[in-house]
Amino acid sequence: MAILDVASDARPGHAQGSGSSRSGRRRPSGERIAQWLFILPAVAYLALFFGYPIVQNVVMSFQEYTTKTFYTGEAPWVGFANYVTVITSSLFPTTLINTALFTIGSIVGQFVIGMALAIFFNRRFPLSGVLRALLLLPWLLPLIASTAVWKWILDQDSGILNQTLLFFHLTPHAVPWLSSPDVALVSVILVNIWLGIPFNVTILYGGLQGIPDELYEAAALDGATGWKAFWNITWPNLRPVVSVVLVLGVVYTLKVLDIILGLTGGGPANATQTLATNSYHESFVLFSFGTGAAISNILIVISLIFTAVYLRLNRRPIDE
Structure with a gap:
């Protein structure tokens, strides 16, 4: 009987404890509503300014969308005709190769120089803060102003770069930086590297600041300094930051438009024509919006x- 009494007394208590634990796990409806209210502005912003333009751009690429459509409101459905026109165009291989060269050259130059400067500024020395602030100027200046200055610097006849090279007899004649198909793409890449260095330095410098000094001190006791310390301590700890820098850099560089338009306009002879500039040319010069949407x-x-x-290739090494 005593056992039964104990069991009968334990059951309600156990049931009550179980119910309280379940209710403890359940969040009040008011808290969940508050969570959704905080998320709703971000979702609405993304849907309005990112989702709708992308969907509209995809729909437009399947239509014969021209200036006439703005007046009639009717755009004939042409299916994949715009994509076929783009891919079969004689200009498409050129723009694809130029886009790849422009992106790879810019990312490699920006990352290598940015990493070197980040490591340099990670060392404490007088006026390092002032120099870091000055390094951000290319990032803060309007792109139109920066492009205009670089166009003057690279001018074949009166540009300061050619004048300097000729003064020191580093070249026998003035180099047509922006007017020659052989060097125009290189010139545009160099300007884009100059503009992208501050971004790389800022992100990589922040990643370097997060690496504890104790790791370098312990490695120095084992003789790991210089390049050994970089490959065994700096690089493994910086890999997540490097992934972010490279992904954002590639996505940004692929869509670069204003720099190329300001310097060369896609010329000479389509030497600097990329997918981004070709999409702009089709949409806002030839007013073939369907073709331009397909390229974009x-x-x-x-x-x-x-x-x-x-991200797939780097997920496992980063997790390790």
């Missing part, structure tokens, strides 16, 4: 493929 969608797909592949 191809550019979006390329960005998504690169991001997915890169």
Whole structure:
């Protein structure tokens, strides 16, 4: 009987404890509503300013969308005709190769120089803060102003770069930096590297600041200094930051438009014509909005493929 009494007394208590634990796990409806209210502005912003333009751009790429459509309101559905026109165009291989060269050259130059400067500024020395602030100027200046200055610097006849090279007899004649198909793309890449260095330095410098000094001190006791310390301590701890820098850099560089338009306009002889500039030319010069939308969608797909592949390949090493 005593056992039964104890069991009968334990059951309600156990049931009550179980019910209280379940109710403890349940969040009040008011708290969940508050969570959704905080998320709702961000969701609305993304849907309005990112989701709707992308969907509209995809729909437009399947239509014959021209200036006439703005007056009639009717755009004939042409299916994949715009994509076929773009891919079969004689200009498409050129723009694809130029886009790849422009992106790879810019990312490599920006990252290498940015990493070197980040490591340099990570060391404490007088006026390091002032120099870091001055390094941000290319990032803060309006792109139109920066492009205009660089166009004057690279001018073949009166540009300061050619004048300097000729003064020191480093070249026998003035170099047509922006007017020659052989060097125009290189010139545009150099300007884009100059503009992207502050971003790389800022992000990489922040990552370096997060690495404890104790790791370097312990490694120095074992004789790991210089390049050994970089490969065994700096690089493994900086890999997550490097992934962010490279992904954002590639996505941004693929869609660069204003720099190329300001310097060369896509010329000479389409030497600096990329997918981004070709999309702009089709949409706002030839007013073939359907074709321009198709080119921009191809550019979006390329960005998504690169991001997915890169993050997939680097996820395991970063986790390790």
